[in-house]
Amino acid sequence: MGKVLLVLLLASVFLLGGCKPTEKGYKTAYDAALNKRKAALEDMNLQMQTSELQEIDGMQLKEVDGVKVFLMRQNLKPVEEATEIPGVYNVAVGMYKMSTNCLAQVKDLREERLQAFAAQDSEGMYYTIAGSFGDLKQAVKFEQEYQKKRNRTYVGLHNAPVIIFSPK
DSSP: OHHHHHHHHHHHHHHHHSSOOOHHHHHHHHHHHHHHHHHHHHHOOTTSOGGGOOSTTOOEEEEETTEEEEEEEOOOEESSSOSSOSOSEEEEEEEESSHHHHHHHHHHHHHTTOOOEEEEOTTSOEEEEEEEESSHHHHHHHHHHHHHHOOOOOTTTTSSOEEEEOOO
């Protein structure tokens, strides 16, 4: 009887207080994974062509002709009257969950005489595109000029425009 009681006591101690995951443990693991991802994004350079950009990791920091830019591969579709997106390299200056916010920013940019338009990705996010180009170097040049002329926040982005490669 004493052995059975001892076994039950040890089993209950193990089940109730043993290897139970804690909120602190989950948070530590999550923070470690997040830091690892951020470090990987910061260390990347443009050794990889844009056609090889990974879709799953979102924005990636790359260097193009000595200029660091955020690049992303994403299939976009136009939101408004445009039947297709003009170029494959699109300079996004805002990312929104609601189309009304995106369209309001597009309107402001058009008043500044930019060929801006709204685009949507497959997950339902809306992007304000300030310029669309057929060549990556043109997109980088536009992105740099845009930042120099305008002191703005880039809603939903990494405090900088993002060049979205959207193959046709």
